[in-house]
Amino acid sequence: MNKKVLVVGSGLGGLSTALRLSARGYQVEIVEKYHRAGGRLNLLEKDGFRWDLAPTFFSMSYEFDELMRDSQMKMPFEFVELDPLYSVHFDGDNRSYLIHKNLEKLAREFAALEPDFEAKMNRFLKSAGKIFHDTEGLIVKKNFDSLVGYLLSMAQVPWQHAPKMLTSMWSELDKSFSSFEVKVIFSLVGFFLGSTPFDTPAVFKLLTYTELQHDGYHNVKGGMYKIVEGIVDELKRRNIEIHYNTEIVAADYAASKLHSLIDKGGRKWQADHYVVNADAAWFRGAILNRAAFSEKKLDKMHWTMAPLTIYLGINRKLDGYYHHNYYLRRNFKEYAGKIFKNSIGLDKPYYYLNIPSMHNPGYAPEGHESLFILCPVPDLRYKPDWSDAEQIADGIVSDLSERTGIDLAEATVSRTVLSPVQWQSMFNLYKGSGLGLAHDLNQVGYFRPKNKDEVFRNLYYTGASTTPGTGLPMVVISSKLVTERILKDDGALS
Numbered sequence: 001m002n003k004k005v006l007v008v009g010s011g012l013g014g015l016s017t018a019l020r021l022s023a024r025g026y027q028v029e030i031v032e033k034y035h036r037a038g039g040r041l042n043l044l045e046k047d048g049f050r051w052d053l054a055p056t057f058f059s060m061s062y063e064f065d066e067l068m069r070d071s072q073m074k075m076p077f078e079f080v081e082l083d084p085l086y087s088v089h090f091d092g093d094n095r096s097y098l099i100h101k102n103l104e105k106l107a108r109e110f111a112a113l114e115p116d117f118e119a120k121m122n123r124f125l126k127s128a129g130k131i132f133h134d135t136e137g138l139i140v141k142k143n144f145d146s147l148v149g150y151l152l153s154m155a156q157v158p159w160q161h162a163p164k165m166l167t168s169m170w171s172e173l174d175k176s177f178s179s180f181e182v183k184v185i186f187s188l189v190g191f192f193l194g195s196t197p198f199d200t201p202a203v204f205k206l207l208t209y210t211e212l213q214h215d216g217y218h219n220v221k222g223g224m225y226k227i228v229e230g231i232v233d234e235l236k237r238r239n240i241e242i243h244y245n246t247e248i249v250a251a252d253y254a255a256s257k258l259h260s261l262i263d264k265g266g267r268k269w270q271a272d273h274y275v276v277n278a279d280a281a282w283f284r285g286a287i288l289n290r291a292a293f294s295e296k297k298l299d300k301m302h303w304t305m306a307p308l309t310i311y312l313g314i315n316r317k318l319d320g321y322y323h324h325n326y327y328l329r330r331n332f333k334e335y336a337g338k339i340f341k342n343s344i345g346l347d348k349p350y351y352y353l354n355i356p357s358m359h360n361p362g363y364a365p366e367g368h369e370s371l372f373i374l375c376p377v378p379d380l381r382y383k384p385d386w387s388d389a390e391q392i393a394d395g396i397v398s399d400l401s402e403r404t405g406i407d408l409a410e411a412t413v414s415r416t417v418l419s420p421v422q423w424q425s426m427f428n429l430y431k432g433s434g435l436g437l438a439h440d441l442n443q444v445g446y447f448r449p450k451n452k453d454e455v456f457r458n459l460y461y462t463g464a465s466t467t468p469g470t471g472l473p474m475v476v477i478s479s480k481l482v483t484e485r486i487l488k489d490d491g492a493l494s
């Protein structure tokens with residue numbers, strides 16, 4: 001009889017783990033708190049419009065290829081490579097900057113601002129690419145059983161990268177470029193890790209290499225949710241059941257073994273192995289009552305930004321916009337330093353605009369457009385009261401109207417606003433943190449909450465707050481790492 005695995009959560013981490021394990025003959029069952037699969041990789045449907053709920057693109061598309069091969073299935077969705085990657089708009093500047101993968105084209109965008117841009121960017125990318133290739137196999141895609149093993153692997157990373165662990169992404173850009181705009185634009189990747197470029201170690205400049213040279217950015221034909229639909233269809237074919245509206249709230253265990261997980265209705269879920277896709281730090285504290293993950297301890301950890309998200313359906317088409325568009329200002333350093341701690345107002349916000357109906361006509365009725373606005377805001381530790389979320393959203397929509405010259409409030413026929421309060425309650429995201437734990441050096445690798453539980457030998461974790469980190473490709477890698485752990489523990493891997 002094959003072993004049974006209960007997966008808690010149907011985010012991309014849980015779904016990919018279910019695929020990989022079922023391909024190896026495990027009997028898998030999934031319980032999910034939300035009413036639909038996908039976790040943050042979800043869909044909002046309202047008033048005839050659709051929006052991707054959170055992720056709007058991904059890099060390292062080859063991780064999805066590897067997932068499908070490893071799970072013995074055909075790729076169920078089609079990548080659409082983005083070009084240009086995104087546009088950037090600074091307040092008070094009439095022109096916008098288009099970020100192209102082609103370096104010559106990119107250099108033309110900055111010709112007036114940054115002398116020798118192409119040569120400088122080439123140097124920057126060469127070093128970033130080296131960090132990426134020197135760490136991908138050695139650190140990122142690897143399980144570590146001990147601190148010594150981790151340090152030994154780190155010691156194999158060429159020493160030339162060591163200073164970049166100690167300096168910030170911003171100081172690295174500051175050394176490489178002179179133009180304010182160039183530095184700000186290529187520091188935005190720091191926010192993808194959920195932190196500011198002033199707090200993000202310079203080694204993460206490797207993300208600029210992944211966006212500009214390595215694999216670029218991708219969307220999915222028909223919308224990001226096609227990823228989830230494709231995987232869920234395959235799981236159905238494999239008779240894997242997902243039980244929705246089923247939240248795990250307690251655990252039943254003995255010294256070193258988990259006996260069952262208990263849902264809100266009191267039902268006990270039993271399996272040989274348990275894989276938790278809920279936040280790996282939060283679960284240890286809230287469900288397993290581990291002192292090292294108490295609320296007090298979790299509050300002291302470094303969490304990524306919380307999102308305030310606005311989903312608009314408008315009764316007109318937009319011209320001259322791109323899939324991703326960033327709206328920034330000139331007080332970048334001050335704003336980035338203060339926004340997450342709620343010590344600067346949200347009346348002059350920085351935000352990101354995505355227009356999913358541009359690539360996916362099915363996302364809006366004829367002659368209409370669906371717009372998604374993401375504004376990074378303080379999490380519930382710093383701003384617990386979000387009763388002003390609609391007002392803040394009004395301010396952002398009015399700012400975007402001014403900057404685009406389109407009265408968006410007037411054109412709006414559908415509007416939904418989600419504050420960190422909803423983000424927390426929908427998916428149990430700790431204090432509304434959108435991307436989970438941040439990636440400081442003391443929260444990555446061996447120091448990140450582990451994908452194998454420290455106490456129960458049959459409990460494992462997958463997803464954004466365990467190894468290797470957050471973002472769709474990282475979460476897919478986390479499913480590979482946890483699968484390797486389980487196979488090894490079951491003696492199926494040497």
Ligand SMILES: Cc1cc2nc3c(=O)[nH]c(=O)nc-3n(C[C@H](O)[C@H](O)[C@H](O)COP(=O)(O)OP(=O)(O)OC[C@H]3O[C@@H](n4cnc5c(N)ncnc54)[C@H](O)[C@@H]3O)c2cc1C
Pocket residue numbers: 008009010011012013014031032033034037038039040041053054055056057058059246247248249277278279307309374426427428434435462463464465470471472473475
């Ligand atoms: C606004 C926003 C924009 C983003 N944009 C991008 C992007 O463009 N590109 C990118 O690569 N990444 C992006 N990310 C990050 C990306 O969404 C995450 O890294 C990734 O989706 C995390 O997947 P996961 O499986 O770890 O977790 P989740 O998607 O959170 O899945 C965990 C699942 O577990 C369920 N769960 C939690 N607790 C319980 C419980 N007790 N019982 C049962 N079920 C439970 C949750 O409901 C959820 O479905 C974005 C995130 C946000 C919030």
